[in-house]
Structures are given as C-alpha cells and as structure tokens.
Amino acid sequence: MSETDFVTALARLLCDPAQREAFARDPAAVAALFGVREADRPAFERLAPDEVEMQARVLVRKRFREAAALLPATCAALGAAAWTLFREHARGVWPPSASADALAFCDWLRERGEQVSAREVNRLRFTAQGRRFALRVVRSSSPRALPEFQLLFQRRTRVAEWSLRLGW
Amino acid sequence: MIGVGFRRELAHWIAGNPPGVDCLEITAEHFFDGGEERLAALRERYALFVHGLGLSLGTPGPLDARRVEQFARVSAQAGAQWISEHIAFTRTAEADLGHLNPILPTRENVSIIAGHAREVSERCGRPIILENITSHLRVEGELSEPDFLNAICAEADCGLLFDVTNLFINSRNHRFDPLAWLDALDASRITQLHIVGYARDGDRFSDDHAHAIQPELLDLAREVLARASVQAVILERDEAIPDAAVMDAEVAKLRTLFERN
Numbered sequence: 001m002s003e004t005d006f007v008t009a010l011a012r013l014l015c016d017p018a019q020r021e022a023f024a025r026d027p028a029a030v031a032a033l034f035g036v037r038e039a040d041r042p043a044f045e046r047l048a049p050d051e052v053e054m055q056a057r058v059l060v061r062k063r064f065r066e067a068a069a070l071l072p073a074t075c076a077a078l079g080a081a082a083w084t085l086f087r088e089h090a091r092g093v094w095p096p097s098a099s100a101d102a103l104a105f106c107d108w109l110r111e112r113g114e115q116v117s118a119r120e121v122n123r124l125r126f127t128a129q130g131r132r133f134a135l136r137v138v139r140s141s142s143p144r145a146l147p148e149f150q151l152l153f154q155r156r157t158r159v160a161e162w163s164l165r166l167g168w
Numbered sequence: 169m170i171g172v173g174f175r176r177e178l179a180h181w182i183a184g185n186p187p188g189v190d191c192l193e194i195t196a197e198h199f200f201d202g203g204e205e206r207l208a209a210l211r212e213r214y215a216l217f218v219h220g221l222g223l224s225l226g227t228p229g230p231l232d233a234r235r236v237e238q239f240a241r242v243s244a245q246a247g248a249q250w251i252s253e254h255i256a257f258t259r260t261a262e263a264d265l266g267h268l269n270p271i272l273p274t275r276e277n278v279s280i281i282a283g284h285a286r287e288v289s290e291r292c293g294r295p296i297i298l299e300n301i302t303s304h305l306r307v308e309g310e311l312s313e314p315d316f317l318n319a320i321c322a323e324a325d326c327g328l329l330f331d332v333t334n335l336f337i338n339s340r341n342h343r344f345d346p347l348a349w350l351d352a353l354d355a356s357r358i359t360q361l362h363i364v365g366y367a368r369d370g371d372r373f374s375d376d377h378a379h380a381i382q383p384e385l386l387d388l389a390r391e392v393l394a395r396a397s398v399q400a401v402i403l404e405r406d407e408a409i410p411d412a413a414v415m416d417a418e419v420a421k422l423r424t425l426f427e428r429n
Contacts, residue, residue: 005228006272010307011260014269041271043309054304055269058374062267094263119207 024049068099134140226257226271250422273316282323297327302334343413360397378407393429
C-alpha cells in the first residue's frame with residue numbers, strides 16, 4: 001500500500017465521524033489503518049480529538065450554509081430543525097459539490113417523510129443535468145391544489161425561471 | 169488604501185460611492201461563472217485585488233489546472249494589482265472539504281506551498297500574497313507558525329496578507345501571546361491586512377465575518393501597523409450585512425487607524 005500524506009489523512013478524519021471516534025480511542029491504530037507515512041505519523045497522532053471534532057463541525061456548518069442558500073424554502077419550512085437534520089444527513093456522506101450536497105439532503109429528507117420544495121429540487125436537478133431548457137410539473141402536497149408548471153432556462157451564468165399556475 | 173471585500177449584498181452600498189473606500193477585494197470564485205461586466209464597472213472606479221478561497225496551495229501534487237485558469241481569467245478581467253490565497257488546504261484527491269484547513273508546518277510543506285504560490289503568480293502574471301488562517305485545530309510540526317510563514321514568503325519571494333482577526337482568534341483559542349507571535353514574524357513581508365469582528369461562544373472564538381470590529385482587534389491592528397509597511401486594509405464583512413451607516417462607520421474606523429499609524 002502506498003503511504004498517505006498528512007493532508008490526505010487529516011481530510012479523511014475530518015470527513016468521517018466513525019474514523020474520528022476510532023481516532024479518539026486509538027490514534028496510532030487509525031494512523032496505521034490510513035497508512036500515514038512515517039515522517040507525518042507523530043504529528044498526526046498528536047492531533048487533539050476534540051479539536052479535530054470542532055474543525056469537522058466547522059466544515060459541516062459551512063456545507064449547511066451553502067446547501068441552505070440553494071434550498072431557502074425547504075430550510076425555512078424546516079425552521080430550527082434544518083441544521084440538526086442536516087448534521088444527521090451529513091454524517092458519513094461527503095458529496096463533491098454544494099448542489100450535489102443539497103440534492104442529497106433533499107433525497108434524505110424525502111426518505112424520512114419530510115417536506116421538500118419540489119421547485120428547488122427541480123432547479124438543482126436541472127443545473128446538475130447541464131440542460132438549456134426544461135419544463136417541470138410541480139405538484140402541491142394538497143390534493144385540492146392544481147398542478148403548476150415550472151419553466152427553467154439556463155442563461156449564461158444563472159438559471160432563469162418562470163411559473164405557470166393552472167386555474168379556472 | 170482602505171477597502172472592503174466585494175459581496176453581492178454590498179453592491180448597492182458600493183454603488184453609492186461610500187466615503188473612504190479606495191479599493192475592493194474580489195473573491196475569485198464568485199466570478200468563475202461570469203460577471204465580467206460587473207468587474208469592468210468596478211475596475212473603472214476602484215483599485216481591485218483578487219482573493220482566492222479554493223486553490224488549495226497546501227495540497228501535495230499538482231494544482232487543479234482548471235481552477236488556476238479560472239483564477240487567472242478573473243485576475244486579468246479585474247486588472248488586479250495583486251492576487252492572494254491562503255496558507256491552507258481545502259481539497260485532496262479524495263474529497264473537497266470546501267473550507268480552509270491547516271497545514272503541518274514543516275520544511276517540506278514550505279516548498280510545496282511556495283512552489284504552488286510561484287506557479288499561480290506566474291500564470292496570472294501578477295504578484296501573489298499569502299494569508300494566515302484561523303483553525304480550531306492545532307497542527308504541530310518542525311516549525312513555529314511565524315517561522316513557517318516567514319519561510320514560505322522567503323522561498324516564494326512573496327508578501328503576506330496578514331489577517332488580524334485570525335491571529336486574535338487563534339491566540340484566544342490556543343492561548344498564546346499574539347504580540348510575541350507578531351515579534352517572531354518578518355513584518356517586512358506584510359503587504360495587506362484583513363480585519364472583521366469575531367464571534368464568541370463562551371470561551372471559543374470564531375470568525376463568522378458577521379460582527380463589527382471590536383476595539384481589541386483595532387489595538388492588535390495598531391501593533392501590526394507599527395511594525396509593517398501595509399499598503400491596503402480590507403474589511404471582510406460577509407454575513408449579517410449591516411446598513412450603509414454602519415458600513416460607513418466601520419470604514420471610518422479603519423481609515424482613522426491607518427492614517428494615525
């Protein structure tokens with residue numbers, strides 16, 4: 001196995017709560033598991049577990065701020081629970097981008113039966129697919145409400161959006 | 169020069185030609201997907217600097233070529249007088265952590281960061297300055313933090329973007345004397361300052377970029393200005409953006425400090 005440098009080993013620790021728990025119990029065992037190279041091993045094993053945990057929390061908080069900016073309606077509906085739920089979602093997953101993180105959070109919320117904004121999910125999927133144009137149907141959770149059409153259009157640097165509500 | 173970090177939420181205030189603002193610091197990543205017209209308009213009225221968040225200079229191995237290209241393009245569009253990045257890592261081959269993390273202060277890492285800084289500077293055709301970070305996590309290597317910064321700046325032959333708030337926060341969280349730390353730093357490298365109020369939760373301090381500058385930060389900034397030939401001071405207000413009168417007052421505080429020192 002090739003040796004792991006300090007930066008890679010620290011990043012693994014910061015991304016993975018199970019490894020942080022293992023590190024708090026036995027830093028040397030985690031260093032060996034990661035294959036941390038000899039020159040970096042003493043510094044790696046000297047890291048304070050409570051400080052690693054705090055730094056990891058800062059990273060998850062930053063992820064939450066970025067996801068919340070993409071999901072204002074979903075997070076507003078969740079209220080104060082949004083951060084707690086996001087922390088639970090973030091445990092053990094580290095998507096490659098803020099939009100992928102926001103989408104994964106929506107999928108996770110749906111699996112738990114929480115309400116998410118269909119318009120926000122449509123917008124995120126549209127951006128991820130890299131399309132120029134899309135028409136989506138937005139169904140309300142209320143069975144009496146009529147469906148709404150969401151028109152998405154990729155401009156040069158942002159997504160433009162229009163809604164069409166049916167009614168009689 | 170006194171200036172602010174440009175944020176979309178501050179655009180209206182900046183459009184009103186706030187008194188005492190000479191320059192703006194542009195965050196490169198905010199312009200990776202466009203915004204040339206806005207940069208052109210800002211460039212006509214202000215001296216601009218371009219600041220990066222995600223080049224991850226401390227990650228061993230090659231830099232992300234696409235990001236460097238995007239950074240160079242924004243720097244050129246802004247006509248940046250200089251560019252800046254952090255002494256930190258944000259990414260590895262396995263994960264993008266999305267935020268700044270500390271680098272082990274070793275001679276090997278001096279060479280990695282200095283080499284990356286030189287590469288970015290050459291690609292952008294502009295001088296680069298490097299910034300000290302704040303971190304809840306202490307990493308202890310062969311060098312002290314001031315010696316690490318001195319060695320990087322010497323090897324890259326670059327300036328230091330000295331974040332006053334970051335030093336203050338680290339000194340409180342990790343319990344050291346910030347003036348002794350400053351005395352160990354080669355102050356002749358300090359080109360620019362960052363400053364913004366800190367947040368406090370019990371005995372933990374953090375940089376949420378959402379508070380007015382506290383008096384103890386101004387005291388520390390005064391100590392830096394007494395030691396260094398600073399060319400620009402940038403207010404880094406990112407969150408809880410206050411109304412125009414408060415922003416004006418924050419800039420006035422910095423101008424008074426800068427002119428008296």
